[in-house]
């Protein structure tokens with residue numbers, strides 16, 4: 001038997017245990033945004049570290065001011081390339097709990113899918129690489145290339161401590177490419193290589209008016225109402241055609257290339273299925289662009305949350321003292337989050353009415369990324385996917401963001417292979433998140449092929 005045959009045999013024979021282990025990891029509520037989960041997040045880090053140690057890697061758990069980073073490595077292939085696998089063991093909050101069919105931290109299999117918070121984003125996807133590494137080491141005693149695995153616990157809060165880790169270990173982490181499985185396939189049976197991700201910038205705008213809620217008959221019309229004011233500001237952000245109205249917002253946007261528009265249009269995108277999945281009877285977005293172009297390659301603006309005034313039942317006639325809006329922009333290549341922040345603040349401040357005070361908190365920010373599709377590493381990934389999924393990948397972009405990917409380029413000077421095993425209806429960040437067990441196995445097999453194909457880079 002060749003090495004890769006023994007590795008694939010090992011994956012097949014240990015599939016049930018791999019699933020049981022994933023269930024164990026999914027039971028840990030490692031919600032990075034939730035301060036009360038701090039210990040659980042640390043427990044997930046130790047679980048990952050132990051699992052990597054058992055697989056045969058050297059492992060270090062690096063403490064940060066936030067959540068720990070798990071670093072595992074194997075350096076037994078001198079002269080061969082080195083890949084850095086990145087993933088995250090932290091998850092989004094599970095709320096609203098009442099919408100889950102089975103508990104978010106009680107992993108349950110239904111119809112070939114494993115349901116749990118983190119199933120696809122990113123515990124299940126990241127685990128495929130951990131298991132392919134175990135399979136190589138346990139079945140053959142070695143790996144065809146050198147590997148670093150960097151598994152962090154702060155992706156969902158913008159990876160605040162990871163760039164410093166990369167900087168401080170730059171020499172040690174020297175590698176040829178990064179590998180991330182934290183995106184989706186184009187459709188069932190249509191695996192994809194993602195070559196573009198959007199950037200992100202997120203703000204919380206708080207307007208404060210009178211020092212307490214006031215009777216709207218006695219005071220209304222005579223003092224600035226922060227809720228009215230906020231509604232005006234937010235309404236001004238977009239026009240009727242879905243274009244963002246902040247001066248200069250589109251200046252740096254890299255336009256879609258003709259080949260991309262052609263390639264997007266050639267994909268079998270099921271627009272009606274997409275519309276039905278979101279449960280609306282019509283779609284809406286920026287005039288002049290297709291749904292895939294809007295999703296993958298045009299900047300967007302979304303109000304994520306609004307809070308102001310009386311939230312109880314019935315009418316309470318007040319001028320509220322406070323109004324808050326959470327607003328985010330998804331960015332495309334060449335837009336600079338800092339320039340956007342300055343333009344956004346100016347836009348808001350110009351519209352604040354007399355007497356109303358305005359505070360803008362800016363949360364995470366990251367730039368969009370585009371990775372080359374013609375590299376030898378990318379060709380290796382194409383071959384690995386062909387073998388693992390039985391069909392070659394399509395090339396797509398995605399609208400989500402993975403903040404650390406730009407740091408792999410700027411700090412480690414490597415491009416990232418974005419190889420997603422998820423599906424578009426996996427409900428990430430939503431109730432009933434899931435991951436297909438068939439994709440879990442195919443992802444693991446593909447990952448095992450990838451180490452071999454990277455060693456054969458032409």
Ligand code: BES
Pocket residue numbers: 121122155156157158159182183184200364398399400401402403428
């Ligand atoms: N895995 C996602 C990113 C993603 C999702 C990429 C779907 C492509 C398709 C990641 O965990 C995520 O949720 N990122 C956040 C950014 C972060 C700063 C909160 C996002 O995109 O909102």
Ligand code: MN
Pocket residue numbers: 088121122155182
């Ligand atoms: Mn993720």
Ligand code: MN
Pocket residue numbers: 092121156428429
């Ligand atoms: Mn996420």
